[in-house]
Amino acid sequence: MAENGDFSFAKDGNVVARNGLPRIQTHGSRKTKPENGICYDDSAPPVKAQTIDELHSLQKKRSTPTTPIKDKDGQGGAAFAALSEEERHKLQLQSISASLASLTRETGPKVVKGDPARKSETPRVGAEHHHYFTPAISVSDSALKFTHVLYNLSPAELYEQAIKYEKGSFITSTGALATLSGAKTGRSPRDKRVVKDETTTEELWWGKGSPNIEMDEHTFLVNRERAVDYLNSLDKVFVNDQFLNWDPENRIKVRIVSARAYHSLFMHNMCIRPTPEELENFGTPDFTIYNAGQFPCNRYTHYMTSSTSIDLNLARREMVILGTQYAGEMKKGLFSVMHYLMPKRRILSLHSGCNVGKDGDVALFFGLSGTGKTTLSTDHNRLLIGDDEHCWSDDGVSNIEGGCYAKCIDLSKDKEPDIWNAIKFGTVLENVVFDEHTREVDYSDKSVTENTRASYPIEYIPNAKIPCVGPHPKNVILLACDAFGVLPPVSKLSLAQTMYHFISGYTALVAGTEDGIKEPQATFSACFGAAFIMLHPTRYAAMLAEKMHTYGATGWLVNTGWSGGRYGVGNRIKLGYTRKIIDAIHSGSLLTAGYKKSEVFGLEIPAEVEGVPSEILDPVNTWEDKAAYKETLLKLAGLFKKNFEVFANNKIGKDGKLTEEILAAGPNF
Ligand SMILES: Nc1ncnc2c1ncn2[C@@H]1O[C@H](COP(=O)(O)OP(=O)(O)O)[C@@H](O)[C@H]1O
Ligand SMILES: C=C(OP(=O)(O)O)C(=O)O
Ligand SMILES: [Ca+2]
Ligand SMILES: [Mn+2]
Incomplete structure (x- = not known):
């Protein structure tokens, strides 16, 4: 029997496995026998729960009670202070219900806080202690259901929501949340629309070269209704109430309503996170985004040319997103809003990175996407103020x-x-590829897109400057990734040259990265951010010129692109060399270097930069084929000239002298 059976019997009658190990003893044979003969595992004190449900209820404690809002003198500090917690919650929900209100039905949706999956939080009619807001009359089916609001959830809660409900959400080996942004993995500037009304007709930049493609108020409302109805049809929506701008005098309150935990976490990271006290007193937002990115716009709708639409209504202070889940659309959409609101307050909005040295010397890094704003402003030897969007005020x-x-x-x-x-x-972590088992990310993998991205709170950078403010800039660095390989790695600019290059906003990337040599694509994007500016470029340029002049800032042009030939022949300038160049700008040593003027572009090229081989500083030295160099240089100069034609008739600033100087600061050939 022992031959083919699994067990055999030992002499004492206990069953033993075939390998001879004794069966696990369930009665206390070594320890003292309990009197009643019942077994118990007494290695640790027993859990303080009688049931599994009770055990689970012990796991989570209520968040710290919202801070009692009182001034030092015990008086209510803010508008909401006099209210009870209960009343504040009710007002908060009322405000969210108003945000989500249809404009064609009489009332906003019934909103309730909490995850619908947690049944105990779903209010029954007449329930007493839940915070929810019910409109007076139910006139449609949509008004009969609750819209659950997941309000300013924490990253941990958003992780759980994403992993549970959003396909393509995973935790990577370092703890980041990997997500997919769907069909769109970059911005869709051609699908951006701005409501043209009486005010904006006058104020904004329209027409050739402008990023502002018009739509009328009515069409905006059609898309808004589409987004709001979509959001209200869902079981739950995410709402983020946050701030923009670290300058306390010019802070903007933003609300982002979205359908995905990924979007909520992205904005949690990208906007300024309110303290619990600030959230209690948040009140009505200054600007609201309705992100219904999974839902397309209707192409029969006037002005729509695809199923994607990003619509900005400055009068209503609202933005609607349909047909794209790329999260960058929200952050850059709000940036456009700041490009409108801030200049009205005589504050210059900048598409730039920014950091500050130990001596308080601030540097700005302007540049189009992929030219190095984030990489170069994140510098271990300096404090990071920000990587992408800044304001320059009188302070x-x-x-x-x-x-x-x-x-x-x-x-x-x-x-x-x-x-x-x-x-x-x-x-x-957007659109990255990782090992299915170890969850280690392969950063070289472009299978989903080349535009893989990481969004993190600024305090994840160890030397972040918090609050993210600094004194007036000392250096204004214009970054261009020149795939033609003819711009010098660094040149010092006069104020007029700085303005010329700022208005031009040049970079050249390579269109396709696949097989063989492709022609570099020159891009000119006014103010290094034409996709986001709202006023005519010369308005921003005039402000920049005035500020640089007033505070004595120096302009620099840094080529983070090719050296030794164009794309396909030469190579991208080593990041280590670019960092050395930037170091020399910060330290002031480049200011006093010896310079020579380059041909055609008339750029001042330094003879030496510490840590950089001198022969690469003048690109002509690095090209084997000198004729090809000259030809490429002239070609690029021609592209600059052609691009600038549209600006030739615009006066910059009050006196005409600067305009003339700027026109003369371009290439000469
Ligand atoms: N010489 C260089 N200077 C700056 N960036 C470089 C250089 N060489 C390669 N890179 C790469 O180029 C990219 C610059 O992108 P990023 O800093 O995110 O640009 P931006 O913030 O302006 O969109 C990074 O992936 C960086 O590693
Ligand atoms: C987020 C963006 O900014 P940048 O590439 O300049 O970092 C973008 O252009 O979509
Ligand atoms: Ca002030
Ligand atoms: Mn960046």
């Missing part, structure tokens, strides 16, 4: 955001350690 600079959004294609720990280390719990 100095302030970051608009509370987080960074780094490109992570080919990210390396050696070259960009601070960004590498910021990719941890709380960070959103």
Whole structure:
């Protein structure tokens, strides 16, 4: 029997496995026998729960009670202070219900706080102690259901929501939340619309070259209704109430209503996070985004040319997103709003990174996407103020955001350690590829897109300057990734040259990265951010010129692109060299270097930069084929000239002299 059976019997009658191990003893044979003969595992004190449900209820404690809002003198400090907690919650829900209100039905939806999956939180009619807001009359089916609001959830809660409900959400080996943004993996500037009304007709930049493609108020409302109805049809929506701009005098309150935990976590990271006290007193937002990105716009709707639409209504202070889930659309949409609101207050909004040295020397890094704003402003030797969006007021600079959004294609720990280390719990990792088992990210993998991104709160960078403000800039660095390989790695600019290059906003990237040599694509984007500016470029340029002049800032042009030939022949300038160049700008040593003027562009090229081989400083030295160099140089100069034609008739600033100087500061050939 022992031959083919699994068990055999030992002499004492206990069953033993075939390998001879004794069966696990369930009666206390070694320890003292309990009197009643019942077995118990007494190695640790017993749990203080009688049932599983009770045990689970012990796991979570209520969040710290909302701070009693009182001034030092015990008086109510803010408008809401006199209200009870109960009343504040009711007002908060009322405000969210108003945000989500249809404009064609009489009332907003019934909103309730909490996850619908947690049954105990679903209010029954007549329930007493739940915080929810019910409109007076139910006139439609949509008014009969509750819209659950997940309000300013924490990153941990958003992780759980994403992983449970959103396909393509995973935790990577370093704790980041990997997500997919769907069909769109970058912005859709051609689908951006701005409501043209009496005011904006006058104020905004329209027509050729402008990013503002018109739509009328009525069409905006059609899309708004579409987004709001979509959001209200869902079981739950995410609402973020946050701030923009670290300058306390010019802070903007924003509300983002979205359908995905990924979007909520992204904005949690990118906007400024309110303290619990600030949230209690949030009140009515200054601007609201309705992100219904999974739902397309209707192409029969007037002005729609695709199923994607990003609609900005400045009068209503609202933005609607349909047909794209790319999260960058929200942050850059709000940036456009700041490009409208801030200049009205004589504050210059800047598409730039910003950091500050130990001596308080601030540098701005302007540049189009992929030219190095995030990489170069994140500098271990300096404090990071921000990587992408700033304001320059009479008081100095302030970051608009509370987080960074780094490109992570080919990210390396050696070259960009601070960004590498910021990719941890709380960070959103968009469209990256990872090992299905170890969850280690392969940053070189472009299978989903080349535009892989990491979004993290700014305090994930160890030397972040918080609050993210600083004094007036000393250096204004214009970054151009020149895939033609003819711009010098660094040149010092006069004020007029700075304005010329600022208005031009040049970069050249390579269109397709696949097979063989492709022609570099020159891009000119006014103010290094034409997709986001709302007023005519010369308005921003005039403000920049005035500020640089007043505070004595120096302009620099830094080529983070090719050297030794164009794309396909030469190579991208080593990041290590660019960092040395930037170091020399910060330290002031480049200001006193010897210079020579380059041909055609008339750029001042330094003879030496510490840590950089001198022969690469003048690109002509690095090209084997000198004729090809000259030809390429002239070609690029021609592109600059042609691009600038549209600006030739615009006066910059009050006196005409600067305009003339700027026109003369372009290439001469
Ligand atoms: N010489 C260089 N200077 C700056 N960035 C470089 C250089 N060489 C390669 N890179 C890479 O180029 C990319 C710059 O992107 P990023 O800093 O995110 O641009 P932006 O913030 O302006 O959109 C990074 O992936 C960086 O590693
Ligand atoms: C988020 C963006 O900014 P940048 O590439 O400049 O970092 C973007 O352009 O979509
Ligand atoms: Ca002030
Ligand atoms: Mn960036």
